[in-house]
Amino acid sequence: MTTFIRPRLRKPAGIAVAGVLFAAAWLVRGGPLWWVSILAVIMTAVRVIRLYQMGAKDTDEGALAGSRADERQKLLSLQSRALACNFAAVAAFGGLTAAIALDAGWWWPFLVILVVGGFGYLLGLSNYGASEDVEQN
Amino acid sequence: MTSKGTFTFMRNQVREQRTQQGLSQAELAAALGVSRQTVISIESGRYLPSLPLAFTIARFFGLTVDKMFDPDEEADT
Secondary structure, three states: OHHHOOHHHHHHHHHHHHHHHHHHHHHHHOOOOOOHHHHHHHHHHHHHHHHHHHOOOOOHHHHHHOOOOOHHHHHHHHHHHHHHHHHHHHHHHHHHHHHHHOOOOOOHHHHHHHHHHHHHHHHHHHHOOOOHHHOOO | OOOOOOOOOOEEOHHHHHHHOOOOHHHHHHHHOOOHHHHHHHHOOOOOOOHHHHHHHHHHOOOOHHHHEEOOOOOOO
């Protein structure tokens, strides 16, 4: 589907969709905090505009924002995302451990993050060829 | 070369060949289909290109890959 969208618009469009969904969630929730949805729309609009502007810059960040990254820039992005996932896993583990120690009821979201992350890692190993060494002569 | 036998830095002829042909980094990047930043990283030896890109670079300058990239010498850092 993304091939129908101009490269420079792909990331901003993704952020826009995510932001609208987040704002809609606050609106559907209702209550006195409905105004957070307006704040979310404003922040999303600012982020989308900044991302679109960044996409025109002649930098690594600009190439990634504009979806025109070459192999080195894609590798940079991949390494950064791997680092971010490691941070998220450590944070989730810390949260789970703290929730267990405090006998709190909010332990399960951390477990879900760890399980989904672990599943994603195993799926990656399977998809990207960790078992290719089975063909031996 | 690292102690594990894999290369982290490698001297290459990209800068020399580019300047010989009177090309700017931006012009070479456009010809190779990569960013100017990537050309800079390759020239300084901070980035080792993939095999397809290494072949593209070598063919662009009319050299072989092993003439273009010298695994026996570490790049100046």
